[in-house]
């Protein structure tokens with residue numbers, strides 16, 4: 044009987060030892076596995092950066108708050124000169140607010156007011172502020188010459204994050220004329236902008252309307268834009 048108990052105990056020890064060794068070997072083999080998502084992520088970031096184009100139309104499908112926060116985290120994590128983080132983001136999903144700013148933009152446009160209907164019908168409609176499902180208003184300080192560059196990096200980081208989540212994006216700088224103009228104080232209040240910040244750009248995000256025509260423009264070649272100094 045004692046012998047049987049000893050044998051069972053031995054078998055248990057073997058099983059435990061073998062199990063641990065197996066788990067350890069799984070851990071070592073799981074290391075490359077745990078690296079795979081990072082590699083896959085960087086590959087998809089490369090894909091995005093080398094192929095993505097500006098969105099031309101959004102559907103009315105909403106964007107989850109969780110995704111909005113992930114996109115904002117990418118902006119907050121952007122590098123900046125001396126880590127100054129000279130940005131402020133106001134996130135607008137309210138169509139009335141977007142329309143109000145869009146109206147101020149068209150009122151201030153050369154000629155003032157909306158385009159005549161004949162002109163409006165012949166030209167393809169450009170994706171504008173009012174079409175955004177989410178618009179991130181990027182504001183920056185003007186303390187260092189690098190501030191607006193840093194805000195640009197944060198804007199691009201949020202754009203790439205949104206693209207990697209499967210959304211379409213468009214960067215606009217044209218709203219800054221109205222937002223930083225005569226009515227700046229009113230818009231600052233509307234968008235809850237802290238003292239000392241001016242608008243740099245607006246990032247429009249939405250679900251791409253796959254039925255819409257693409258508006259992608261061409262890019263210059265590497266031969267035209269790059270010199271390799273060896």
Ligand SMILES: Cc1cc2nc3c(=O)[nH]c(=O)nc-3n(C[C@H](O)[C@H](O)[C@H](O)COP(=O)(O)O)c2cc1C
Pocket residue numbers: 095096097098169213214215216217218244258259260261
């Ligand atoms: C800093 C910046 C400002 C931009 N401002 C505007 C704008 O005010 N209005 C607009 O229609 N597009 C604007 N764009 C979008 C560009 O026109 C677009 O990225 C460029 O034409 C390339 O288009 P594609 O990606 O469709 O090829 C802006 C883009 C950047 C990066």
